[in-house]
Amino acid sequence: MHPRDPRSSQFRPGLGGVVLHGAAPLLGIVALALVMDLLVAPLLPEAWYAKVLADIGINIVLAVSLNMVNGFTGQFSIGHAGFMAIGGYTAAAVVYYGSIALWGDAGFHGGYFSYCGLGHFNGPWFGGGDLLFVAACLIGGLVAAVVGVFVGLPSIRLRGDYLAIVTLGFGEIVRILIQQTPGVLPPESAATVPAPGRYLHLGGALGFTNHPFYTTIFWIWLAVGATVLVAWRLRNSTYGRAFLSIREDEIAAAAMGVPILLYKVMAFTFAAFFAGIAGGLFAHQLGSTLNPADLGFAKSFDILIMIVLGGLGSISGAILAAAGLTILPELLRNPPHVWPLLVPVVPIALALLLYRRRRLARGWGILAGGIVLLEIARDLAVAHGVQLSDYRMVFYALSLILVMILRPEGLLGTRELWELWPRKRKGGAGVRASS
Amino acid sequence: MVSPLFELRHVSLAFGGLKAVDRVDLALPAGGLHGLIGPNGAGKTTVFNLITGIYRPDEGDLRLAGRRLNGLSPHRIAHAGIARTFQNIRIFAQLTVLDNVRVGCHVRARHTMAQAILRTAGHIAGERLIQADARALLDTFGLADHAQELAGSLPHGQQRRLEIARALATHPTLLLLDEPAAGMNPTEKAALKALIRRIRDHYQLAILLIEHDMSLVMDLCEQITVLDYGQVIARGTPPEVQNNPKVIEAYLGEPIPGASANPRAEGATRGNTKNAGTAGTAETRPEDHPGPEGGQG
Numbered sequence A: 001m002h003p004r005d006p007r008s009s010q011f012r013p014g015l016g017g018v019v020l021h022g023a024a025p026l027l028g029i030v031a032l033a034l035v036m037d038l039l040v041a042p043l044l045p046e047a048w049y050a051k052v053l054a055d056i057g058i059n060i061v062l063a064v065s066l067n068m069v070n071g072f073t074g075q076f077s078i079g080h081a082g083f084m085a086i087g088g089y090t091a092a093a094v095v096y097y098g099s100i101a102l103w104g105d106a107g108f109h110g111g112y113f114s115y116c117g118l119g120h121f122n123g124p125w126f127g128g129g130d131l132l133f134v135a136a137c138l139i140g141g142l143v144a145a146v147v148g149v150f151v152g153l154p155s156i157r158l159r160g161d162y163l164a165i166v167t168l169g170f171g172e173i174v175r176i177l178i179q180q181t182p183g184v185l186p187p188e189s190a191a192t193v194p195a196p197g198r199y200l201h202l203g204g205a206l207g208f209t210n211h212p213f214y215t216t217i218f219w220i221w222l223a224v225g226a227t228v229l230v231a232w233r234l235r236n237s238t239y240g241r242a243f244l245s246i247r248e249d250e251i252a253a254a255a256m257g258v259p260i261l262l263y264k265v266m267a268f269t270f271a272a273f274f275a276g277i278a279g280g281l282f283a284h285q286l287g288s289t290l291n292p293a294d295l296g297f298a299k300s301f302d303i304l305i306m307i308v309l310g311g312l313g314s315i316s317g318a319i320l321a322a323a324g325l326t327i328l329p330e331l332l333r334n335p336p337h338v339w340p341l342l343v344p345v346v347p348i349a350l351a352l353l354l355y356r357r358r359r360l361a362r363g364w365g366i367l368a369g370g371i372v373l374l375e376i377a378r379d380l381a382v383a384h385g386v387q388l389s390d391y392r393m394v395f396y397a398l399s400l401i402l403v404m405i406l407r408p409e410g411l412l413g414t415r416e417l418w419e420l421w422p423r424k425r426k427g428g429a430g431v432r433a434s435s
Numbered sequence B: 001m002v003s004p005l006f007e008l009r010h011v012s013l014a015f016g017g018l019k020a021v022d023r024v025d026l027a028l029p030a031g032g033l034h035g036l037i038g039p040n041g042a043g044k045t046t047v048f049n050l051i052t053g054i055y056r057p058d059e060g061d062l063r064l065a066g067r068r069l070n071g072l073s074p075h076r077i078a079h080a081g082i083a084r085t086f087q088n089i090r091i092f093a094q095l096t097v098l099d100n101v102r103v104g105c106h107v108r109a110r111h112t113m114a115q116a117i118l119r120t121a122g123h124i125a126g127e128r129l130i131q132a133d134a135r136a137l138l139d140t141f142g143l144a145d146h147a148q149e150l151a152g153s154l155p156h157g158q159q160r161r162l163e164i165a166r167a168l169a170t171h172p173t174l175l176l177l178d179e180p181a182a183g184m185n186p187t188e189k190a191a192l193k194a195l196i197r198r199i200r201d202h203y204q205l206a207i208l209l210i211e212h213d214m215s216l217v218m219d220l221c222e223q224i225t226v227l228d229y230g231q232v233i234a235r236g237t238p239p240e241v242q243n244n245p246k247v248i249e250a251y252l253g254e255p256i257p258g259a260s261a262n263p264r265a266e267g268a269t270r271g272n273t274k275n276a277g278t279a280g281t282a283e284t285r286p287e288d289h290p291g292p293e294g295g296q297g
């Protein structure tokens, strides 16, 4: 119907523009992964912190990807862990049985960037196992994406609560199916089972064990960078705006020519792909016994909470909430002093007051008060020998409730972190005119 | 007569026992400005919903430039060149004003999703094109200063104008306006009148206009079709329609022998249930909220 616009050649960027917009961020992703792996991780005082850094990364991938469905297109999926499980088990099977086929054993065949052990590693930077691992994660993502198409299809007919029930059921079906699979074949006997069936020996309820570990900070944060970049680029393109328009008003979106059914299913497919990759990374963490019980609806809800808390549709909100909610339970194990947080918070509150940003200043003031209260509570508990870590899930739940009461639209709403500093706008943002 | 750009032939739709649209015929030449009027509940909005594929007609044909549109889904009809606004404003409230219009440009995007993710030259050129078109439209509609505001924070009159701008961004050949003046004050209405004329002349499209404000319709439209209880009860030029006794009867609810009053004086409302000028803005009508089965055929 619409012919190519003659102006499009005049709008074409030069090589510099393409490199700057298209290629440079790819290098940025690699740089992020390298920095995390080579600079940040070694600085962490204990190996345990590195595990938290890894979990943060995986949770960011999960939250940002789920946000494509729930935040961008406004559907309500609560079965994200199902995709994670599909990707994770696919990747684990490919790595384990692939290793046996290639090298005759299920040991570690990677290089420096995949080495998860604690001791010093003297081997090559990259090994054949890395290739197998990366391919396995991508295959896991693709299988999850294909399943995502089929889970997304009901969204054509169902919306709201009904779709949520379908996705919840999907997640549980995946978990139960995996629990029915037979035990993992030991390397000696793997060859005795013919190929397609062999890959279904996934360990059942006992979990997938004895597979090699490849997931390092490097791979995780490479995936974080890639996921965030794709989500960001998608949203800031005509397709992303079309996704958002579905969230805003399906009927109007369709009347503007947005193929809403196709895009809804596409959102599911994208989200499933990245969740599958997160599953692959999760499966190959040091010491992982991949167990279906860990990938049930509790995990799905964890991810859902992250994006609701961060603000549906906000990419930076999903990142922040994923990081915060991963750290929080860990912090509560052994609550540290919180008063050092006052060092940045109080000056910010004062500065805001000085610049007459009253509303914002009040928020920061409440934050400072909360920190003081927390510090008092902590010191009292320590003085009386109360084990706060016993109550950490209570505190976790309480802080969630608090945020949802104070900011029902999530920390950032649909906006991004850097948009929070209010520009001078006429009328309150987000106030719907009566219509 | 030259063959029309757009045609409804004998189109009907019933909701259960209620014949909301009953064998309606309607023809529009390219560049025509056509009014669709009638009392509340006459079936005007339902005609729009039929044209834009939200409902499928029980019988009859819809044709745009000779092409049959029956059974196409709403987004395909937008691709075919029909754009609309809604009686109850349906802007994308949480998107910026600029992004609302850019969504309208989406139908014409030539770059693919893969290009968007890889940020290729084709993507950058495509986005610049969209940006330029959207900005130009915002300029035309006097919304350029509000480009970065959330659409939901605009005042009512500007939201109505934004809806028209968004519809035009699809580059339609036929534009359907459902009570664009509803809820506007007289100054805004005068500006809207000028704007609709300008749109028609500048973009060379046909406009089908539903409006309860009779002075607006009579001044703007070349041809008017009058609906009552889903049926066409009159059609013709504004003076012909104005003096048609059937029309006067429909608007007043009872026959006035020999009268040739101007219907505008009666507030264009059957049974005086609500004020014509704000009809439909204060309430949520079922026709604007089709259920899942109605929304997507």
Ligand SMILES: Nc1ncnc2c1ncn2[C@@H]1O[C@H](COP(=O)(O)OP(=O)(O)OP(=O)(O)O)[C@@H](O)[C@H]1O
Binding pocket: B015, B018, B020, B038, B039, B040, B041, B042, B043, B044, B045, B046, B047, B087, B279, B280, B285, B286, B287, B288, B290
């Ligand atoms: N989805 C629906 N289900 C059942 N009845 C409907 C539906 N949509 C519209 N109707 C009915 O069809 C009739 C025509 O409605 P329509 O909205 O087309 O009238 P209208 O001419 O646009 O009126 P108004 O001037 O008040 O906007 C009304 O009686 C209405 O109640």
Ligand SMILES: [Mg+2]
Binding pocket: B044, B045, B046, B087, B280
């Ligand atoms: Mg109507």
